Amino acid sequence: MPPIILLVYLFNLVSLAVLAAAGWFGWSWYQGQIVADLEGTLSLVRQDWQLWTALALLGWSFLGRFVVLRLLARGDTVATRPVRADGRTVDGVDGASLYVESVGVPGAPTLILTHGWGMDSTIWNYAKAALGRRYPVMAWDLPGVGRSKAGAPNGVSLSAFAANLRTLILSVDGPVVLVGHSIGGMTIQTVARDYPELLGGKVIGAVLVNTTHINPLRTIVFSPLAQALRIPLLIPLFRLTMLLQPLAWLMGWQSYLSGMAHVANRIGFGRFVTRSQLDHTTLLAIRNPPGVLARGNLAMFEWDATAALPTIPIPVLVLGGTVDIVTKLEASQTIARLIPHARLEVVEGVNHMGFLERADLYNAAIAEFADDLAKPDAYPAQTAAASVH
Numbered sequence: 001m002p003p004i005i006l007l008v009y010l011f012n013l014v015s016l017a018v019l020a021a022a023g024w025f026g027w028s029w030y031q032g033q034i035v036a037d038l039e040g041t042l043s044l045v046r047q048d049w050q051l052w053t054a055l056a057l058l059g060w061s062f063l064g065r066f067v068v069l070r071l072l073a074r075g076d077t078v079a080t081r082p083v084r085a086d087g088r089t090v091d092g093v094d095g096a097s098l099y100v101e102s103v104g105v106p107g108a109p110t111l112i113l114t115h116g117w118g119m120d121s122t123i124w125n126y127a128k129a130a131l132g133r134r135y136p137v138m139a140w141d142l143p144g145v146g147r148s149k150a151g152a153p154n155g156v157s158l159s160a161f162a163a164n165l166r167t168l169i170l171s172v173d174g175p176v177v178l179v180g181h182s183i184g185g186m187t188i189q190t191v192a193r194d195y196p197e198l199l200g201g202k203v204i205g206a207v208l209v210n211t212t213h214i215n216p217l218r219t220i221v222f223s224p225l226a227q228a229l230r231i232p233l234l235i236p237l238f239r240l241t242m243l244l245q246p247l248a249w250l251m252g253w254q255s256y257l258s259g260m261a262h263v264a265n266r267i268g269f270g271r272f273v274t275r276s277q278l279d280h281t282t283l284l285a286i287r288n289p290p291g292v293l294a295r296g297n298l299a300m301f302e303w304d305a306t307a308a309l310p311t312i313p314i315p316v317l318v319l320g321g322t323v324d325i326v327t328k329l330e331a332s333q334t335i336a337r338l339i340p341h342a343r344l345e346v347v348e349g350v351n352h353m354g355f356l357e358r359a360d361l362y363n364a365a366i367a368e369f370a371d372d373l374a375k376p377d378a379y380p381a382q383t384a385a386a387s388v389h
Helices: 002-031 048-072 122-133 160-169 183-195 223-243 245-256 259-267 275-287 290-300 306-311 331-336 359-372
Strands: 033-036 042-043 087-091 097-106 110-114 136-138 175-183 204-208 316-321 342-347 386-388
Touching: 002 048, 002 245, 002 259, 048 245, 048 259, 048 316, 097 122, 097 160, 110 122, 110 160, 110 183, 122 136, 122 275, 122 359, 160 175, 160 183, 175 359, 175 386, 183 204, 183 290, 183 306, 204 342, 204 359, 223 245, 223 290, 245 259, 245 275, 245 290, 259 275, 306 331, 316 331, 316 359, 331 342, 342 359
Parallel strands: 110 136, 110 175, 175 204, 204 316, 316 342, 342 386
Antiparallel strands: 033 042, 087 097, 097 136
């Protein structure tokens, strides 16, 4: 989303500037200066400080992330890594190819996990481990990122994501509970808007994690500024990224190595973030094709599912963080107010990636919600009360 994206671009440039400075100091040292002594003899003099400065800047450009991670995040108790389980490929809509991993114990309901934009299904590794001990869990890569491939030219859009999620829902035997973070939550709301017949039948519940119900520019921090920058800055920047994807990718990888990309992505976390969580998130944001990410960001600018929320007939758990600057808590509160059978739970001190930094609380809430779905009176006709952890 724009606050992080703009910082990513800015710190990419800073990282390149550091690398360029290393080259300049190294070249200056190599060139040296021609100096004449008292007898008029000319000699080449090199300044050692220029060499050491060049080496220090060069080292930072390619090894800086190890220092940055120690400065910006705490140590891990349980580390997360972008490690894959055994997966399979499922044919999606309009030529899409969907990468899917299924874990957990047999039974019902099946939890289908949809990740946020710029990530892939490995970001759910904490959730897969915790929830898989009690439920069958399916995690998938959105079309265009991870190991999934987008089909038609409009395959990177909320409507296409929802159509492909529908394919996965129908592929499951028995009922499902949909769980989505950020654009994953937006995809679930798009399913509710475009395929309402699924709700109350195959889909018996949904969990919306740190997400919004409308163009995200309207629910982020500094929203008026973000909306004002949409046409003159954001749209041209994303279209340029699509055009110059190889260059954007190289800049991104260099920024990852220097740690500057980690500095930018740190803004999406609260005070609980660990080093592996920050590195995992940053790596996925760099590894996915920049042009695809730019196309998805443009698609979000035209998206709105607000009108569909009052028609959602199933229980919905809405999880939000008190310091989420990407999809502010007000967005979660609006969603919970508009959906008839919604319950809002607020987690204290977490930002947009709260489901990582407080995975214990988020996963416990999701598990409890899945258990409650078996209780007929668990959700009254109108529930929007908030509980704070």
